[in-house]
Amino acid sequence: MNISNFKGTDMQLSGERIKVTYKIFGEEEEALKMAKDICLEDTIGLPENLIPGNRISSQIKGTVDSLESPESEVYYAVVSFAVEAAEGELTQLLNVVFGNLSIKPGVQVVKIELPESLLSLYNGPRYGISGLRKLLGIQKRPLLSADLKPIGLTSEELSKLAYELALNGIDIIRDDHALTDQTFAPFDERVSMCCEAVRKANSITGFKSIYVPNITAPYDEIFLRAETAKKEGAGGLLICPGLTGFDAMRCVTDDINIALPIFSHPAFLGSFTVGPDGISHSVIYGQIVRLAGADVTIFPNYDYSFSINEKDCREIVSSAKDPLGHIKNMMPNPIGSAGLESLHENVNFYGNDVILQAGRDLYQNDIGENCIRYRNTLLGIVRK
């Protein structure tokens, strides 16, 4: 038996292509070799001369559409693949784009472009920026978020904290990503008490603050937690797709019975972006997260670490907000030191469509007063 005897599919392919831009580091010869490897590595997995069947070799395998070198030892290769290689599965799309390729040094995914036929298979964010604003009753100003923490507090203490934050004008009160189902504050108990606390504060203030519990959980408990949160009256759900897989987030987003805004948190995703290889910030925190249905993308702000800068953050925002067929946009939610003094600069940088975090200065001395300080500062900026 010889591989060249196989004819392969006789299906008529659509001709539509997934276009991926890769940044390749090295000399021209290595770049060319890498570009050709990319065409085969996660689709065909055979050397060029062994590809069987006309359609497989002419249409299904990746092709190098362009290769450009804007600077020494840096190449940008646009490689396209048949949409049929990935069908509608997000897991397989990520595999085609960067499966085994992730193991090779010297290459980074910097852009993914999907044709309408493939985009149409994804729902994307359920609410997007305007839907989230409607839920919160806030038309134009930037939103303000804060985390409940630390682990080790009891559910009662966390709900008191949630009450204080809501009462003093924090719009979005999120579980810290380290709060899961610890016996100190079990998920069901904590969520019930925090939902109740925020409802009570809202009844006093007239605000529409929301509590967003963290449903990052074992595979078989994610939906149980989402359903509990929904039942108790949570206003959104936080998930770390680096820990659950991106498709778990998509699945929660798509569930009509849950139908809550989804907040994507960057925990365990940093390794994709920390080096020159991997996947760019804008693809991970922008394109992939948006395709996977997040209404809000939480990502490290440019003051977070040396591995992310202003350019990266601008590109994330583009990927979050630029038109993308029928897919709604996402609200950016940068996190970092998030001191009071950073609010001005961050609104200038991100505009009004942003969620800013009450961070470093929130827990120093009186928490309620700090909330008011964050809120008033933010309102002051927008009035200008």
Add this chain to the structure above:
Amino acid sequence: MNISNFKGTDMQLSGERIKVTYKIFGEEEEALKMAKDICLEDTIGLPENLIPGNRISSQIKGTVDSLESPESEVYYAVVSFAVEAAEGELTQLLNVVFGNLSIKPGVQVVKIELPESLLSLYNGPRYGISGLRKLLGIQKRPLLSADLKPIGLTSEELSKLAYELALNGIDIIRDDHALTDQTFAPFDERVSMCCEAVRKANSITGFKSIYVPNITAPYDEIFLRAETAKKEGAGGLLICPGLTGFDAMRCVTDDINIALPIFSHPAFLGSFTVGPDGISHSVIYGQIVRLAGADVTIFPNYDYSFSINEKDCREIVSSAKDPLGHIKNMMPNPIGSAGLESLHENVNFYGNDVILQAGRDLYQNDIGENCIRYRNTLLGIVRK
């Protein structure tokens, strides 16, 4: 309200600790700062002076157990955390170890040690090396695997290929990681036909070759595929935990109704290991994969790329095979160029408890003859 007024949990903690060794790059001052950050970043999330409650600050937060510098600008910090911070959830364990920390440059996870109380909450591999050998009826020799590929072949062609591979002595016939549910060869049809083909070949040879389909799939289809594979008579299941999340793999492993050997594939995991930061090969492909229940860990061999070397592979094998409480060991399955000429060296390197891949030389000219060549070479090595 002031954070220092919170008392935190009054639970009696076990005192048992999760110990994690981090490799930190930089000068002593930076290393010390990073070690202290690690203690707080993914558990408490507050600065040291703001940690409320005696138990939170004395027991729940991470502590630096040791900090050593074996060479210039390289430090090893052992940081321990209360087991109660992670409880039994694999997602949360990974978050405590490397959640937001993954975003920071200059730090790599090189070892995770769990106390018995936490280990006892994980089942680990269902079969392990001896269980897999029993299923395959092979006592001592190294096993031989090969991939079905490329995408674009029809189910009928792939099943003919599976038949040829099984008939000529390949022990483990796996779907390539790029085969999922494409219309060229839909999952149900392909699995049914390939299972039947391998059964038929076994009935002729008397071997116990197995077919291992790829169940990497959208979140809500993983179990459907596992169940279909089981029903059709698959001999194992391939999953890419980088795409599904590690806990999806654990969940499939733990399901008593499926109870098939689990093969963990490295697709989309490379970014954790490709740079100096991130997570070491032995932790990703050894410790985490084993805790998540893989019977076989597929990983890049030292000839695969410049980012993995012989030392890395030796460490993966240690993490896969060293005693670990009640948790069974895993069979290493290195993949790379996997030419015929590499078999000798690889058996010398890995020993008999290894699955070697019929790789580069398998698809050149007659596939059946190449299988026999791979098999005879391997049998010859063991006889020595």
